[in-house]
Amino acid sequence: MSDVVEKTLTALPGLLSLDSQPGSTKLSSSSKLGNLIRGITELTSKHEEEKLIQLELTSIKEQVSSPNTSMRQMKELMVRAIYCEMLGYESSFSYIHAIKLAQQGTALEKRVGYLAVSLFLNESHELLLLLVNTVLKDLQSTNLIEVCMALTVVSQMFPKDMIPAILPLVEEKLNHPKEIIRRKAVLALYKFYLIAPNQVQHIHNKFRKALCDKDPGVMTASLHIYLQLIEENPEGYKDLTTSFVTILKQVVGGKLPMDFNYHSVPAPWLQIQLLRILCLLGKNDQSTSEIMYEVLDESLRRAEINHNITYAILFECVKCIYTIHPKSELLEKAAKCIGNFVLSPKINLKYLGLKALTYVVQQDPKLALQHQMTIIECLDHPDLIIKRETLELLFRITNAQNVTVIVDKMLEFLRVNKDDYTTIDLVGKVAELAEKYAPDNEWFIETMSTVFSVGGDTMQPDIPNSFLKLLSEGFDSMEEDRKLRLFAVDSYVSLLQEEPGKLPQRFLQVISWVLGEYSYLREDLEVDTVLRLLAKLLDMKTTSSETKSWVLMAMTKLCEGGAGVSVAREVSETYSSSLDTVLRQRAQELQHLSQDSEMRARVLPRNAGLDPLEVDSSLSFLDGFVSEALAAGAAPYKPPHQRQEELAQAKALSLEPYGLSLPISMSSCCITDRQSPTLLSISSGLSGNSNDLSYRGGLKLDGVKRVWGREGYLAQREPVEESAHVEVPSPLRSPSQQGGAGGSHSHTPTHTPTPEPELEKQQLASSLFVGLASQSSVCLMGKSEPTPQRFRRKANSPASSSAASEKQSNSMVSAPSTVDNLMFNNLLDSHITSEPAVSSLEQTPQLSQGLVAANGSCDEELPDSDVNGSSPSLIGDDPVVAAELAPHEEPPKDLLLSSCLPAELSGLSHSEITPLCSDQILDLSACHVQKEDALVLVVFIYNSSDSDIQQILLELDSEELEVSCESDSAVQEATGHSVAVCQYSLSVKRPSVHVELVGMVSYQFPVGTPQSVQFSYKLPLSSFIRPMTVSTEEYGTMWLDFSHDTKQNLTLISDDQEPLTATLSVLKKKLQLHVVEIIGMEGIVACRLLQDQPCLMHCRMHAGTMAVWLRSPVPDLPDCLMYFCQRALQEH
Amino acid sequence: MMRFLLLFSRQGKLRLQKWFTPMTEREKKKITRDMTTMVLSRQPRSCNFLHWKDLKIIYKRYASLYFCLAIENQENELIALEVIHRYVELLDKYFGNVCELDIIFNFEKAYFILDEFLMGGEIQETSKQMVNRSIEASDMLQETMEEYMSKPAF
DSSP states (O other), X not given: OHHHHTTOOSOGGGGGGGGXXXXXXXXXXTSHHHHHHHHHHHOOSHHHHHHHHHHHHHHHHHHHHSTTOOHHHHHHHHHHHHHHHHXXXXXXXXXHHHHHHHHHSOHHHHHHHHXXXXXXOOTTOGGGGGHHHHHHHHHTXXXXXXXXXXXXXXXXXXXXXXXXXXXHHHHHGGGOSSHHHHHHHHHHHHHHHHHOGGGGGGGHHHHHHHHTOSSHHHHHHHHHHHXXXXXXXXXXXXXXXXXXXXXXXXXXXXXXXXXXXETTEEOHHHHHXXXXXXXXXXXXXXXXXXXXXXXXXXXXXXXXXXXXXXXXXXXXXXXXXXXXXXXXXXXXXXXXXHHHHHHOSSHHHHHHHHHHHHHHTTTOXXXXXXXXXXXXXXXXXXXXXXXXXXXXXXXXXXXXXXHHHHHHHHHHHHHHOOOXXXXXXXXXXXXXXXXXXXXXXXXXXXXXXXXXXXXXXXXXXXXXXXXXXXXXXXXXXXXHHHHHHHHHHHHHXXXXXXXXXXSOHHHHHHHHHHHHXXXXXXXXXXXXXXXXXXXXXXXXXXOOHHHHHHHHHHHHHHOOHHHHHHHHHHHHHHHTTOSSHHHHHHHHHHHHHHHOHHHHHHHSOXXXXXXXXXXXXXXXXXXXXXHHHHHTTOOOOOOXXXXXXXXXXXXXXXXOOOTTOOOOOOOSTTHHHHXXXXXXXXXOSOOOGGGHHHHTTSOOOSSTTOOSOGGGGOOSOOHHHHHHHHHSSOSOOOHHHHHXXXXXXXXXXXXXXXXXXXXXXXXXXXXXXXXXXXXXXXXXXXXXOOSXXXXXXXXXXXXHHHHHHHHHHHHHHOHHHHHHHHHGGGHHHHHHHHOHHHHHHHHHHHHHHHHHHHTTOOOTTOOGGGGGGGSOXXXXXXXXXXXHSOTTOOHHHHHHXXXXXXXXXXXXXXXXXXXXXXXXXXXXEEEEEEOSSOEEEEEEEEEOSSSOEEEEEEEEEOSSEEEEEOSSOSEEEEOTTOEEEEEEEEEESSOOSEEEEEEEXXXXXXXXXXXXXXXXXXXXXXXXXXXXXXXXHHHHHHHHXXXXXXXXXXXXXXXXXXXHHHHHHHHHHHHOOEEEEEETTEEEEEEEETTTEEEEEEEEEETTEEEEEEEESSTTHHHHHHHHHHHXXXXX | OEEEEEEEETTOOEEEEEXXXXXXXXXXXXXXXXXXXXXXXXXXXXXXXXXEXXXXXXXXXXXXXXXXXXXXXXSOHHHHHHXXXXXXXXXXXXXXXXXXXXXXXXXXXXXXXXXXXXXXXXXXXXXXXXXXXXHHHHHHHHOOHXXXXXXXXX
């Protein structure tokens, strides 16, 4: 076949002479497109091409807009426009005409119209709106081809929000008599399911009908949907296992029509689809797995023809066999099959063999041993892709004994690799291995130096961060710590003496920090040598300003003695006039601290790594300053989101106030950025059982970011480790010794004498596969291993370690925060002195709160933000309710009012009762009550006069809220000295941090004129937040669907065992969030805004803070929730 | 699921592009550039599979034309290679001894065939006969005599 195809022509210029050749008739030489194409091929320069195309586009433009152009001509014009676009020239003028052509043309013209539309327009293009009608019309057409075209375009590019318009019609097509229509309809629904799963939820039973369709093509199409559904919820479809097995049996047995054969293999696509489904169903489920053993065995047996397609099926079979509940007989066959892949001379199969090995090595490490020579060969393969895959495999079998060899190989690869994505991934892996298994200090520092120089500025920022953290926190022995640091200082000094210009910025930052902190350890090293080396960095043109501020920081730590001060003066003079404010600040610090050594010792204490610094993140020491400024007439502070909002209101045109919200797209380009945390990101290829958690439901645990695994924090030296020591002759081997030592290792198979190069390979093999053999302590993927680990952290409780990390990052980056700390002691005083006014006002609400509690109706779950009258926030914009409280208000009235709460609400938590307004007759107060599914506003109308009042009319209105009256009628009456109660249920229309209600009460005495009073009531958005219970899988799908998001780092709460858990439980308690799952360093949380507007939260611990990412379909909701989270944590 | 299919010549000229997930023009251009440089720099007889970000790239050269298909991570590489091959077979069946020029001059036809073969990033019809039947059906539908004559014979 391919020979037939390869008969083609070699070069385009020969085209003109083609007329005599047999293919010439089909070139439609007279067509305008033909002329254009030929014209282009004759050109020599890009510039000429540009000119020609512009000319062409002008002529197309002229013709399309002419009213005399027929649809047939239009079709031809569109083809030309498509061609120009393909060459990269925009022809946006033709878009509208493409839609017109799809609308008005006859079937053939329509087809071109639809094609042009699908090539020109993006999913988010506004012109697509115009297409909906055309599609609707064509879906209803009696012409099959028109229906097909409509279904095709629908599955190609239909935007989410237009799906409802056509969904019923597409659904209807599931019952169409023609199978091709049914098949296309199923695929279109599959596409809808991918972009908007909620919209097709109601037709799940129809999918089942499609699965049972008498046409195998329709059935095959429905499997796409089932694969997706089962991936999300395998439990829900276990009952279908037998059906899938039966279908597969029939397919394998050749029961399908010949039409479905591909190179005499029966329906391979269908087979693979089914195998993938079975794989999902049988995972961790013995009884389901048992149903499929037989058919899997048969599939293995039947796939015997030596063709790619059978290998594809075999590969899928093997994957399935290793994923489901194991059966030894099948495993054996599968292992043999993998052997065939690995040993195949075909490079593609070899590649897949390596992949399969990577996949199974977790369950069956001996398999890797069997193929060790092949693996060694692949390690030196000229094709980088093969090499890369081999390293991936080696990464999974690394242990303390082979780490040096494997890391060596990885670094070797990194030096030649040019693909950034691979580099980032691999650098992370090297760093992970180095930290986990480093045999000695020198090796560790050297390896990390290579990682930093190769990884450059593209690598994940966690790598340098955790490296520095590791250095500063130290390990069990002080002496070891000292040695490690000393070695780092030594090697960095010599690096700086060579060619610092070649080092990446990140590495320079690491170097300057280490030198700043630890160069005092090397006593014979003159301070001004280091200072001069650092100063040289400042002078280099390539040094970024971020690096410069790290360097200045290091110099600030170092400058002492006469020489130091003079260097410092010089440098600070240069940079104190820098345009970069950060640099200028650093220069100022350097200048001042270099002159005052006592202050410097206090601010930057040497070797202060151990005592955690306290940081007053609420900046309360500035309260005095703020209150003075306010008193002097300064505008009160508004948090950024509120400013944004006001700005947005001011500019009516800004539809999207927050730059962060990106348009939804599932495109591959932004994958790294927008990927759901429930998808595995950089994990290597296949993932097995033990890491399946991360593969599907779980969080992203694998891959570069996880530099420290859970075992990294293993604290004490355990007796088990000692015993492991015994088994390993010497864990501290240098690479040169490794070969020999490995060779003598008892596990390596003995070989008969072989020629030289072979011998080399065998030595390499034995050093690579050492420790892999059948001991019980085999450790793969670094999971649960009792092997000795060099860099064990001290027995820090996690809480103190996170506190320390916070401290550390502060001492690393900012001197000012250290200074803050000096003032921390004054915190208490400043509170008292700066807020006399507030505190006096505070007493009232506190009192009333106490009374409410005494009344028994105040529940512990009362969200904190509601009672924030007691929080001393002067800076915040929070409308402290207490401030509105009139001083003459008597506490007993609160008691009276809360006793008036309707019976059905009295058991629920409610906010304090706030007076709204009063005149001489009426006194209005209100509170809000949190019901599980609603927020109820209760308004108390107290008639303080002696006479009765009839016809009290209460009207409420709000921009942000939906208000509906719950009482029977809004008109009330109140007898003298009694209370009337109105209830309203509230829901949010438009989220904002505080939502406000305005209202008016009007009433009339039996005799007299009507009166009316206005009032307003403000309540925080957090009262509308309720927990939302979802599973991790559901969370994952929802995550991708939501377009509005915001990210921020929040402080962790560290007074508990596990900082993340502690922080999340505080948030859960205060804001009523639902914690979905916490896995390692990450947690996912869900909540909803009444009624059911979901908002999802993803938190990740990172360098002592919690990186929070909020997402929701509702604009502004993430920002508001972020605000409340921040407050909740601050108040804690 | 497949993400995109690109056809380009040995000189790096794009001949056909199909995107199965929405993408902006800029992303498309960047990907096209990345793919051509990546694939064209491959040595002959090396592995047909590549990695690009988190996607697998499967490419195959047929004479002067490169077919480059991106699939998601959990998909099977070998079957993707056969998807490409089946598409070539379909083109060959339609044009009769297909060559790059057929695709250049009749690229819209190549798109139509692709649309019958793949839909929404999944295989829709694996039978050669069926795909051709539906293409012919729509071709014949309203074609004038003149167009019919200029259509390749097979």
